[in-house]
Amino acid sequence: MTDTEAATEWSLPDDLEDVRETLIEWYEADHREYPWRRTDEPYAILVSEVMSQQTQLDRVVDAWEEFLERWPTTADLAAADRADVVGFWTSHSLGYNNRAKYLHEAARQVEAGEVGPDRPREGGEAAKAGGEFPTTPDELQELMGVGPYTANAVASFAFNNGDAVVDTNVKRVCYRAFDVPDDDTVFEEAANELMPAGRSRVWNNAIMELGGVACGQTPRCDEAGCPWREWCGAYASGDFTAPDVPTQPSFDGSRRQFRGRVIATLREYDELEFDTLGHRIRVDYTPDGEYGREWLAGLLADLEDDGLVDVLERDGEPVARLHR
Template sequence: MSDVESAEDADAGEDDPEWSLPDDLAAARKALIEWYEADHRAFPWRETDDPYEILVSEVMSQQTQLDRVVDAWEAFLDRWPTTADLAAADRADVVGFWTDHSLGYNNRAKYLHEAATQVETEYDGAFPTDPDGLQDLMGVGPYTANAVASFAFNAGDAVVDTNVKRVAYRAFDVPDDDAAFETAANDLMPAGESRVWNNAIMELGGVACTQTPRCDEVGCPWREWCHAYQSGDFTAPDVPTQPSFEGSRRQFRGRVIGTLREYDELAIDALGHRIRVDYAPDGEYGREWLLGLLEDLADDGLVDVDRSGDEPIARLQR
């Protein structure tokens, strides 16, 4: 590292009176990377730089614990190993896979299918390599685009997720502010090393700087720089809790898709009785509730609702 880079490292965050990064930032970076490379959780998507495989892992991980994602990720790639395979698939089959594996909102499966089609038809089978280009793919927002750019092409900015925010807040007193977290995360990351760095700092938050910290137990490499470790104050920004899946709107969306896969089409009352035992046409969970659910799924391009007859008919979009 040059003297100029070292000076810039030392000054990182210095203009903000509320927080500052270590004076010996190069040493802190080295310690974290060495800690990560010595031992980390062995998720299979960490062993590839294939952008398609990484995109699938990122989309699946949005609402699912990582340990549960592994089996679904491997099964998905066994069935559709390339973007060409996924683009050629029946979208209903892709959505059905999502439902069967309880992977969250089914529109993510639709968007993944459409993104694969874009890669094949608009990019000749080759992914864009930078975050801006990746955001042109259907359903790929700033976080996912940056993650794919980082892990597939080593060309991303710092990833800022809940784990990274918690680390920055505790270790360097970065305030609970998205702009501050973004600045701190990018100041921390060594240039040109987004792949290893983003994996390493997310691992730190995932196994060491957890909601109940495990600093000594897992040998956190940042103990000598960490304000929380020195003060004993391990408060952290509020972490949003994911709503319970059981009884949720998300669960019933999945049941609608799963039921419509079994039948070519269903009248609304027949569908309602199949997705919940307390369905009553005129009740709290009746036609009005179910039509609202179907309209959401229709907006996502997953179902069609035919209202031309006496009773609405629902069917999967193809």
């Protein structure tokens, strides 16, 4: 049997309406209270989605609240200095600094009216008034750094206007409960068939909650009161294998850790010669060593390409400074 033939041999329960309502009732009765679940403001939801990429949700809460307190609207974020936004990202250990850069640029796009159905077209039509968020997954993907998953999540949670969200948790649930094959196209098909029409906001929250609380890598079916036990193939068989879950590379000693240290150091000193900067960001820096000028130059070149750092010369010596 070919992989394609195997991928077609799956089906959802006949009583699909009961499957849907049981999950929604379970979610609405009790779920984790994240603050972004209490809003439908698209900017706030976009910030939560970007922050949550490969970062534990419990760690995101404080950062999300502080970020929105500092930059409560797209207008505030668009007017901010990019180095300040990146500095915030670094100080809260939120992962790749590019995400901060892209979020900042996305706010500028919204304020400039560059996204959505009324954006300027060829032929000279004027831009719409700034501050209006795109509402559909396709329009949201016009925002810098927003891919299909994030666009669909924002459309769902802000506008109740998305398709099924398919993340690692959803794949695990579909694989275990309904024997959906480990195939991204089939996962997407199954997730969309499961979702009740017009209810993407509550449904996507509910099925991701199920994967996060009851159907994790170590399942907690009875303890968490999984609402799908009567339909679940894994619960019936006791076989809780699931697709491999990607692991995030270690942050300690990683290139992105040192990118963050460069930004944090230059925020404090503004401009530093290469060797001074190198000694400040790692204890084993030696100008001619493995982690020396060549290594630092490569790191700074990446940051310069991202528009975060400028590299120039002072008195014949290379120096780095935050982009102005």
